[in-house]
Amino acid sequence: MAESRRKPTEAGRSKVRIRVLRYNPDTDKQPAYRDYTVSVEPTDRVLDALNAIKWYQDGSVTYRRSCAHGVCGSDAMRINGVNRLACKVLMRDVGAEVVIEPLMGFRIIKDLVVDMESFFAQYRSVLPYFVNDSRPPERERLQSIEERERFDDTTKCILCAACTTSCPSFWANEEFVGPATIVNAHRFVFDSRDDAAAPRLERLNGREGVWRCRTVFNCTEACPRDIRITQAIGEVKKAIMYGQIA
Amino acid sequence: MIHTHTYDALVVGGGGAGLMSAIYLSRDPSIKTAVISKLYPTRSHTGAAQGGICAALANLEEDHPEWHAFDTVKGSDYLGDQDAIEVMCEEAVDVIIELEHMGLPFSRTPDGKIAQRPFGGHTHHFGQGPVRRSCYAADRTGHMILQTLYQNSIKNGVEFFDEYQVVDVLINQGRCVGVVAYEVSTGDLHVFNAKAVLFSTGGFGRVWSITSNAFANTGDGPAIAFRRGIPLEDMEFYQFHPTGIYKLGILITEGVRGEGGVLRNDLGERFMERYAPTMKDLASRDVVARAINQEIREGRGINGKKYVYLDATHLGKDVIENKLPDIADFCRTYLGVDPVKDPMPIQPTAHYAMGGIPTDMNGRVITDASNTVLEGLYAAGETACVSVHGANRLGTNSLLDLVVFGRRAGLDMARYCLEAEIGPLPENPTADIEATFAALLATTDGEPAARLREELQDVMQDEVGIFREGKGMERARVKIRELQERYAKVVVMDKGTRFNTDLMEAWELGNLLDLAQVTTESAINRTESRGGHMREDYLTRNDAEWLKHTLAYRDARGEIELRYKPVTITKFQPKERVY
Ligand SMILES: Cc1cc2nc3c(=O)[nH]c(=O)nc-3n(C[C@H](O)[C@H](O)[C@H](O)COP(=O)(O)OP(=O)(O)OC[C@H]3O[C@@H](n4cnc5c(N)ncnc54)[C@H](O)[C@@H]3O)c2cc1C
Ligand code: SF4
Ligand code: FES
Numbered sequence: 159m160a161e162s163r164r165k166p167t168e169a170g171r172s173k174v175r176i177r178v179l180r181y182n183p184d185t186d187k188q189p190a191y192r193d194y195t196v197s198v199e200p201t202d203r204v205l206d207a208l209n210a211i212k213w214y215q216d217g218s219v220t221y222r223r224s225c226a227h228g229v230c231g232s233d234a235m236r237i238n239g240v241n242r243l244a245c246k247v248l249m250r251d252v253g254a255e256v257v258i259e260p261l262m263g264f265r266i267i268k269d270l271v272v273d274m275e276s277f278f279a280q281y282r283s284v285l286p287y288f289v290n291d292s293r294p295p296e297r298e299r300l301q302s303i304e305e306r307e308r309f310d311d312t313t314k315c316i317l318c319a320a321c322t323t324s325c326p327s328f329w330a331n332e333e334f335v336g337p338a339t340i341v342n343a344h345r346f347v348f349d350s351r352d353d354a355a356a357p358r359l360e361r362l363n364g365r366e367g368v369w370r371c372r373t374v375f376n377c378t379e380a381c382p383r384d385i386r387i388t389q390a391i392g393e394v395k396k397a398i399m400y401g402q403i404a
Numbered sequence: 405m406i407h408t409h410t411y412d413a414l415v416v417g418g419g420g421a422g423l424m425s426a427i428y429l430s431r432d433p434s435i436k437t438a439v440i441s442k443l444y445p446t447r448s449h450t451g452a453a454q455g456g457i458c459a460a461l462a463n464l465e466e467d468h469p470e471w472h473a474f475d476t477v478k479g480s481d482y483l484g485d486q487d488a489i490e491v492m493c494e495e496a497v498d499v500i501i502e503l504e505h506m507g508l509p510f511s512r513t514p515d516g517k518i519a520q521r522p523f524g525g526h527t528h529h530f531g532q533g534p535v536r537r538s539c540y541a542a543d544r545t546g547h548m549i550l551q552t553l554y555q556n557s558i559k560n561g562v563e564f565f566d567e568y569q570v571v572d573v574l575i576n577q578g579r580c581v582g583v584v585a586y587e588v589s590t591g592d593l594h595v596f597n598a599k600a601v602l603f604s605t606g607g608f609g610r611v612w613s614i615t616s617n618a619f620a621n622t623g624d625g626p627a628i629a630f631r632r633g634i635p636l637e638d639m640e641f642y643q644f645h646p647t648g649i650y651k652l653g654i655l656i657t658e659g660v661r662g663e664g665g666v667l668r669n670d671l672g673e674r675f676m677e678r679y680a681p682t683m684k685d686l687a688s689r690d691v692v693a694r695a696i697n698q699e700i701r702e703g704r705g706i707n708g709k710k711y712v713y714l715d716a717t718h719l720g721k722d723v724i725e726n727k728l729p730d731i732a733d734f735c736r737t738y739l740g741v742d743p744v745k746d747p748m749p750i751q752p753t754a755h756y757a758m759g760g761i762p763t764d765m766n767g768r769v770i771t772d773a774s775n776t777v778l779e780g781l782y783a784a785g786e787t788a789c790v791s792v793h794g795a796n797r798l799g800t801n802s803l804l805d806l807v808v809f810g811r812r813a814g815l816d817m818a819r820y821c822l823e824a825e826i827g828p829l830p831e832n833p834t835a836d837i838e839a840t841f842a843a844l845l846a847t848t849d850g851e852p853a854a855r856l857r858e859e860l861q862d863v864m865q866d867e868v869g870i871f872r873e874g875k876g877m878e879r880a881r882v883k884i885r886e887l888q889e890r891y892a893k894v895v896v897m898d899k900g901t902r903f904n905t906d907l908m909e910a911w912e913l914g915n916l917l918d919l920a921q922v923t924t925e926s927a928i929n930r931t932e933s934r935g936g937h938m939r940e941d942y943l944t945r946n947d948a949e950w951l952k953h954t955l956a957y958r959d960a961r962g963e964i965e966l967r968y969k970p971v972t973i974t975k976f977q978p979k980e981r982v983y
Contacts, residue, residue: 160852164862184902201738213854217897217906222447224618227654227734229547230447246737267589268903274444287555288507298504300516306509313509313541313548317446349509384733 160214161197171197174249176207178219179259181266189266191257194219200250204237208244208258221270228382231318234261235270241320241380261323263332277319280335284343284361289354299351309348312341312390314383321377321387327370334370335362337377337387344390347397355397363398371395405592406834412821413437414598416570416583416625418445420546420806421785421813422604423553423562425767428814430560435821439562440585440596442569442620442908445554449606449618450806453546454657454730456538457503457803458526459496463517464536469493471528472537474976476801479525479688480794481935481945482978483638483953483971488765488790490974492801495808500539503807508552510541511727522662525688525798525983534686538800543657543730549803568594569908572837573601573628573781574830580769580781581827584834588908591901595833599824600817602782603629603761603769604810610912611920612754612869613861616648616655625787627915629761630922634771634778635955635967637789638759639919640927641936643797644870646692648753650711652738656731656750658799661685663723665716667696668747669704675712680983687983690796690936693752697870706749713747720744752870758797758936759926760789762955762969767813773955773969780820780827784813791953794971795935843892844910850893853910860887860913860920868924873940877928884921891917925964926954947978 173195181189196210205223212219221244222232228246236259237247244258264272290299315338322328322336343362347355362368368391377387413429415422418441429437439445460467472493477484504510504518511519522534541548557564565585572584574595582597605625609617630636646667647656661667666685669675679695680687687695700710716724721744724732728743735741735748761783762770769781785806792805863883867876891914898906932946933939953969 160855162858163855164858182900182902184900203738209854212906214852217852217895218900220898220903220905224443224447224620225449225452226619227452227652228737229452229544229730230443230449230618232443232447248738271903282558285559287559288552289559290507294505296501298501298510298518301512302516303512303514306512309509310542313551314544316451316547346507349507351507 162210162214170200172254173197174207175255176211177255177257178269180219180269182268183266198249200248202249203245204247204249204252204256204258205233205244207249207256220268229316231316234318234320235259236261241324243318243320243382246382261319263323263329274319276332277322277336277338280339281317281342283335284339284358285346285354286342288346288349288352290351291353301350305350308350309345311385312345314385315341315345316383318382320380320382324376324380326374326376327372331370333366335366337371337391340368340391340394341385341387344394347394359394359398362394368395368398407592407594409594409596410826411436411438411596411598412600413817414583414596414601415439415604416602417441417604417606417785417787418443418564419448419604419606419785420450420549420553420803421810422602423557424807424810425602425604425784425814425817426562427553427556427560428811429818430557430562432818435818437562438565439557440565440568440570440583442567442588444566445564446550448550449621451547451550452618452655453549453803454543454655455659455662456521456523456540456545456800457500457549458523458537458800459500459539459804460493460537461497461500461518461520461539463513463520465528467528467535467537469497471530471535472496472526474530475526476792476798477976478531478981479796479798481796481981482947482951483791483794483934485791485972486974486976487972488792491765492792492804492808496804499807499811503549503552506552506556508541508548510539521659522686523799524658524661524686524692525683526800534683538662540659542726543659543728546803549807570624570628571911573632574833575632576827576830579779579827581829584837586908588905589903591904593834593837595829597826597829599821599826600780600782602767602784602813602817603787604783604785605787607757607786608916608919609754611861611864611916611923613858613865614648614653614751615754616645616653617754622912622915623919624912624915625783626761627918630918630958633958634769635762635957636759636922637762638791638926638954639923639956640930640954641758641795642754642923643689643756643758643936644693644752645755646689646696646752647714647750649734649738650749650751653753654734654738655753655755656714656734656748660714660716660728660731663727664719665714667692668713668715669699670706670708671704675699675704683983688796688798690938691983693870694938696752711749711751714750715747716743717745717747756797756802757786758789758791758793758795760787763788763790765790765812766816767809768816773967780824782813782817784809795937840911841907844894844896844907845899847893847895850895851890853894853913856887856890856894857913857916860884860916864920868927871938871940872927874928877924880924881928884917884924888917888921922956922964926956926966929966930954951978
């Protein structure tokens with residue numbers, strides 16, 4: 159087995175067992191766990207451990223990744239049973255035996271890579287873009303600090319799907335728009351400059367909209383951007399009921 | 405399996421530059437446009453940009469595009485082309501307003517305008533002191549730009565090929581006629597025939613071991629172009645950002661210093677006062693990065709180690725939580741350090757490519773010193789070299805470059821698509837790349853690509869990093885050759901066709917090796933110090949011999965040939981650079 163020749167930078171290296179749920183539909187009848195042992199430093203990310211496996215032990219282990227610091231949303235997966243970004247969890251916080259599985263509720267393309275098209279289709283269904291057809295002023299549209307603050311939290315979303323795939327309502331019914339879509343609708347509904355709250359709220363008031371949310375809070379706990387998702391969903395519900403968009 | 409598609413315009417890369425041009429192309433529905441991106445577009449590294457995007461809006465104090473242009477020229481150590489810089493700084497104001505009209509949620513001033521803050525190297529009255537010019541959305545400006553542009557692309561119905569990796573560019577009868585892409589989920593090849601192709605594939609920080617760049621930043625665009633005979637400009641100029649998280653390289657935005665954060669050495673000294681008496685911690689990046697390394701070399705790193713402190717503890721909880729929330733989160737997550745209470749351990753990190761595919765001001769790729777245009781091929785964003793950043797880019801000028809030149813390229817491509825006919829494909833357009841992949845997959849007994857990549861990154865970090873010197877770079881040159889030979893025998897363990905990222909990583913390593921080679925050769929030849937290229941054996945800038953751009957070509961034997969091109973100077977004559 160090959161290993162990196164780089165010198166360790168820190169004392170306290172240890173061996174951990176990583177159990178990965180593997181599945182390649184071209185060759186496997188069904189998903190199966192496979193164990194790997196890697197040597198890690200306590201401050202390594204789970205992503206570093208996956209890389210150590212892929213680069214030096216088994217190149218066929220497959221996952222998405224890019225930024226490696228929690229801002230691109232590529233590597234949401236189940237780590238010891240909870241949805242996390244592999245690049246935002248340190249090895250010292252997961253113990254010596256780690257189980258890694260793909261997000262639940264999407265078709266597995268290969269190993270930890272899932273088909274997210276249905277997720278993005280839901281996202282696209284709530285007009286996730288700025289709408290204001292009035293003639294823009296010469297300079298910027300004005301917006302007070304308070305008005306800007308109103309939707310600040312939901313601008314942070316990186317579309318990682320950790321929330322939606324941790325939601326029991328989504329597991330029960332994949333047609334449910336899911337928390338991520340509501341978050342992205344919220345971002346525009348509460349933007350003082352935007353004019354298309356009505357069609358968004360109409361969509362979210364439909365059968366597969368906000369009313370399927372049972373305030374379980376799984377989404378809020380899963381969100382790597384610490385967005386107060388359940389609160390945002392509550393605000394959208396209120397806006398639908400009372401027409402309150404302030 | 406091979407599929408063939410026909411489009412008018414192709415945009416390769418779904419980051420800020422690519423999406424901006426796609427939005428412009430999509431405004432004319434008669435132009436059939438597609439964006440091809442190896443990452444889902446919102447995963448692009450533009451989303452990682454933190455600090456801001458600058459324009460002389462003068463929302464908080466007097467400012468002028470001309471001051472901005474001067475700062476950019478001076479920041480570039482006089483290597484930037486001044487005609488292009490003027491255009492960028494003039495159009496900055498308008499393009500920022502346009503982004504706001506597209507919905508971008510900038511932070512605001514008390515009277516509701518776009519908020520602005522100081523940033524390194526940006527000054528009033530031609531260098532008199534810092535000016536508030538950087539427009540921002542907390543410390544996730546790039547995220548907001550990327551999201552806004554992606555949202556507007558959806559609104560305009562732009563067509564996307566997500567997770568398709570472009571692996572070759574097709575040039576036939578002196579014209580670019582399309583690209584070849586690898587569909588990652590299936591392993592199928594796709595030939596795209598088009599009138600105009602834009603490369604906007606971002607940077608290549610993964611050449612170095614400590615970097616702020618994403619795994620995906622492997623310079624595919626420039627490497628592909630280079631292999632097809634297109635030169636690369638000014639590749640010796642690579643920016644190291646002063647403040648990366650120690651060992652990880654994750655960026656801590658200059659916005660921290662813009663808000664008042666300061667650098668301190670082991671003695672607790674605010675050492676930038678010695679290196680840049682006027683601008684201090686807000687001097688330009690090359691100056692600050694070198695100062696940090698100098699402190700470390702002289703034994704004043706923290707506990708004698710290779711880092712110093714970035715201290716923001718005096719800014720107070722409010723400023724940190726409201727204006728720099730992501731930074732606080734990174735420090736807590738990766739370092740267990742709370743920047744409200746403790747200083748942040750930082751070291752310089754490989755950050756930004758000033759060099760790249762040479763273009764004119766409309767994004768058209770040029771192939772020689774007389775600006776001959778390669779018809780049909782465009783480049784924009786970090787991949788391109790216009791050159792507005794010269795030898796050193798100022799903070800906030802890259803996001804600006806993306807949107808200004810992304811827009812210009814989109815407009816020029818639209819014009820070209822309306823008047824040009826589609827060119828014929830070359831014979832066997834996929835033959836070369838099929839051979840490359842077959843060779844990579846054929847090896848069963850050899851070294852893992854990762855080991856070569858690590859050795860490459862380490863030698864580049866040590867010898868072609870912040871401080872350079874002839875002998876060290878010679879060692880890098882020899883090492884790169886050795887690695888290129890060993891590369892012929894790397895093993896791709898995954899032999900399948902489905903989502904084979906093992907194969908793609910091995911192919912990307914080939915790109916990193918080629919770009920490292922061009923960088924090193926260009927750097928060895930330039931016997932002066934300028935901006936990001938600092939040579940200990942040639943300590944000063946030498947305008948008499950070196951006020952010129954490098955153009956590196958690959959000749960028929962695979963060797964690198966260096967030619968040069970004059971710098972365009974309009975208003976600002978080269979002067980000594982002090983901050
Ligand atoms: C951490 C960080 C912070 C920064 N902060 C600032 C800042 O505050 N202000 C500022 O002005 N600049 C900043 N910069 C610089 C700036 O963000 C980047 O230079 C810029 O975002 C690059 O944009 P781009 O569109 O050229 O490339 P990217 O956003 O990197 O996009 C590249 C695109 O190309 C695609 N791609 C790559 N290869 C292929 C291929 N072979 N086939 C198909 N698609 C491909 C990718 O999928 C991606 O969509 C920062 C950079 C970093 C790393
Ligand atoms: S709301 Fe949070 S968890 Fe959900 S997609 Fe956005 S960033 Fe991910
Ligand atoms: S790799 Fe980007 S979020 Fe983890």
